[in-house]
Amino acid sequence: MGKFILKKTKNDGFMFNLLATNGQVICTSQVYASKASAKNGIESVRKNVNAEIEDQTLAEPESKKNPKWELYKDKGDEYRFRLCASNGEPILSGQGYTTKENAKNGIDSIRRNAPDSEIVEELE
Numbered sequence: 001m002g003k004f005i006l007k008k009t010k011n012d013g014f015m016f017n018l019l020a021t022n023g024q025v026i027c028t029s030q031v032y033a034s035k036a037s038a039k040n041g042i043e044s045v046r047k048n049v050n051a052e053i054e055d056q057t058l059a060e061p062e063s064k065k066n067p068k069w070e071l072y073k074d075k076g077d078e079y080r081f082r083l084c085a086s087n088g089e090p091i092l093s094g095q096g097y098t099t100k101e102n103a104k105n106g107i108d109s110i111r112r113n114a115p116d117s118e119i120v121e122e123l124e
Contacts, residue, residue: 001118003118006039006120008123013031014035015028015029026094026106027093030092030093041091047067048083048086050111051066052069054071066088067083069107070082070084076096078096078097079097081094
């Protein structure tokens with residue numbers, strides 16, 4: 001089972017990473033103004049992990065309703081994803097991947113790990 005690591009940022013905000021069972025960071029959240037908001041973000045991830053994937057790398061992507069995963073290519077030509085909440089705001093994003101399949105594996109890893117992962121606060 002993975003774990004959410006809740007941290008304080010340099011600018012007194014809060015963010016979290018989701019780590020897989022091997023300790024690797026699977027995804028990173030946006031920065032939140034409060035610890036409570038960051039914890040709500042974690043709960044939103046848990047609630048929305050099974051949302052549909054909107055594959056924006058296709059020539060004619062099919063638009064999906066929020067909440068949704070957005071799979072896209074960045075300026076460096078790497079595949080990335082982000083999970084958007086029902087209001088369309090991004091909750092978390094993944095690292096860059098060289099293949100679409102690896103990016104989809106990252107989403108699958110979040111789907112497997114997020115629902116039961118403990119929250120570890122590293123606020124020092």
